Amino acid sequence: MKWYFKVIAMVALAASIVSCKKNDMKYADAEVSAVENLYAPADGKAVKLLSSSSAALYFEWESALVADGGAAQYEVVFDKSGGDFSKPLYTVTSDNNGNSNGANISHKILNQVATKAGINPGESGDVIWSVYAIRGMKRVLSKAKKVLNIKTLEGFAEIPDELFITGEATEGGTDVAASLPFKLVGNGEYEIFTKLEAGKKYIFTDRKSAEGRIFYSEDQTKIKEGETGSNSIAKTAVYRIRIDFNVAAVTYTEIKNVGVYFSPSGAVVLDLPYQGKGIWSATGIINFKQESWGRDQRYKFQMETVKAGKAETLQLGTQNGTDSPPNSSSAPSYYFVRILPNLSQWDDKWKFADAVDGHPTKIAMILQGDKDYTHTVVPN
Structure with missing residues (x-):
């Protein structure tokens, strides 16, 4: 008889599912009223944004009414001055997952609102705000709206983690x-x-x-x-x-020339033409300078630039100070490059390997964003 009870249970379950579907078809979200009054911030309030992560501005409004006596949920919407919120600049769910008739909105978000409204960093401008009352699928925009004057941050509140x-x-x-x-x-x-x-x-x-x-x-x-x-x-x-x-600042410096600066000569002895994507390279012969104590092989790089119409010479030298030439066991960091704060003949230099002296050698400087700035020296 167990099969009989299983059949009865399956029939009861099917009937229950059908009944639920019929009830679902009759369900409709309760009517919700528009928010009548916006309390805070006051109309025309001016706020100067702060870069602190805890800085925020509190928004508050009158609760909406729901026909079945339940609670509404809310969203704060922002638009450009003169807009109608049909394409809002930004929408923020109220506190307590939308259930509160208030929202503590961070200065970071307000800076994004201002940016979308076309307000430049460090400048002031107006946006408008209002509130949606929500019940299920029903959304009703308040007829009330208020102006908020925002003085934006000089820089960006949300700095990109890549560029x-x-x-x-x-x-x-x-x-x-x-x-x-x-x-x-x-x-x-x-x-x-x-x-x-x-x-x-x-x-x-x-x-x-x-x-x-x-x-x-x-x-x-x-x-x-x-x-x-x-x-x-x-x-x-x-x-x-x-x-x-x-x-929120950008500077452009034109790179005119890059070359190998040979310290014993106090001059560039090999120009490195630009090859593309942050790489300068050339093949040439470097002759070490004979001194009473031996052959001098010290070098770094020099860059001729123009910034804001003014010519400027920069030098690039070792990131990790050294007074020895490289060998087969030298770490990659031996070749790492940094732009030096000052010009000099002898400071922050490398030493060429002995095999470079008088032989054709390919030298490349590599300044790319996804790796350490470095250079290579390959005798032929």
């Missing part, structure tokens, strides 16, 4: 997957050495995908964020581009 350059002006072209990486050189500071084509567009982005944030500069001084912005350069050249998101 790339892409576009028709760049060496990687328009394929964002082939974009070239910047190097993180400090807290919120990035740089890249790369060639740009004049009159063509390019952008900075935090992802190798179409979903990345877009950064650009209209004056090659201040960095902005926006989905439709782009950069262009007036002169085709190799540049060192530095971006500091802490102060």
Whole structure:
């Protein structure tokens, strides 16, 4: 008889499922009223944003009414001054997972709102805000709205954890997957050495995908964020581009020449033409200088640049001080490169291996964002 009870149980379960489906078809979300009053912040309130992670502004409004006596949920919406919230700049769920009629909104989020509204870093501008009351699938926008005046941060509240350059002006072209990486050189500071084509567009982005944030500069001084912005350069050249998101600043330095600086001569003895994607290289003969104590083989690199119309000479030397030539067991870090704070003839130099003396040697300097700045010396 066990089979009989199993059949009865299955029939009962099926009936229950059918009954539930019929009830579900009759279900409808309860009506919810629009929020009548927005309490805080006051209309026209001016707020100066702070970079502290704990800085926030409290928003509060009157509770909505729900026909079945239940509770509504809420979202705060922001739009440009004069907007109608049909395409809001930003939406924030209220506190307590949307169940509170208040929201503590961080200055970091308000800075993003202001950026989307076109307010430049360090400047003030107006946005408007209102509240949606929500019950299930029903969403009702309040007829009330208030103005909030925001003075944005000088820099970015949300600094990207990676940065790339892409576009028709760049060496990687328009394929964002082939974009070239910047190097993180400090807290919120990035740089890249790369060639740009004049009159063509390019952008900075935090992802190798179409979903990345877009950064650009209209004056090659201040960095902005926006989905439709782009950069262009007036002169085709190799540049060192530095971006500091802490102060929303960008600088361009044109790299005119790079060469091997031979300390005994106090001069560049081999020019290194740019090969692309942060690499300069050439093959040449370096003759060591005979001294009374032996042959002098000390060297570093020198770079001729133009920044803001002013010529400047930079030197690049050892990252880890050394007074010995390399050998087969030398660590890769022996060749690591850094831009030196001062010019000198003898400081922060390397020594060529003996095999370089008088023989054709390929020398390359590699300044790429996804690896340590370094150089190679390969005698033929």
